Amino acid sequence: MEKTLTGQCLCGQVVFTVQDHFKAFYQCHCKQCQQLTGTAYASNLFTEPANIHWQSGGDQVATYEHPERSFSKAFCKHCGSALPFLNKTKTALIVPAGCLDEAASIDVEADIFTDEAACWSNTDSLVKRFPGFPE
Ligand SMILES: [Zn+2]
Ligand SMILES: [Zn+2]
Incomplete structure (x- = not known):
């Protein structure tokens, strides 16, 4: 049976639930994700x-x-x-993995936009890597 996962922000004012039903799990290394998160990549x-x-x-x-x-x-x-949001075309809900209280059952599929990865990023990933969007 599908699990219901709870997520929340750090201060606890925003709480949400999602079904543990995800079609993709990417770690994005693009420059914009670096700026938004202040870290090496965004796990979405x-x-x-x-x-x-x-x-x-x-x-x-x-x-x-x-x-x-x-x-x-x-x-x-x-x-x-960071909290869940709809993409611009409203075809997908993107959930930042870090705001979930427990891990989703899907494994990270790929590192994407690795061409833009920070030189100080120490990701030694075992998953597939794509220079841009995944193929
Ligand atoms: Zn908050
Ligand atoms: Zn990105």
């Missing part, structure tokens, strides 16, 4: 747009849309934690 799970239930604090979620690139981020207005 992909699922259907409807697979989200905001338990509390849904109105505390702010979003940022990049003016040119298909790139956005949702975050808690109080603590700045």
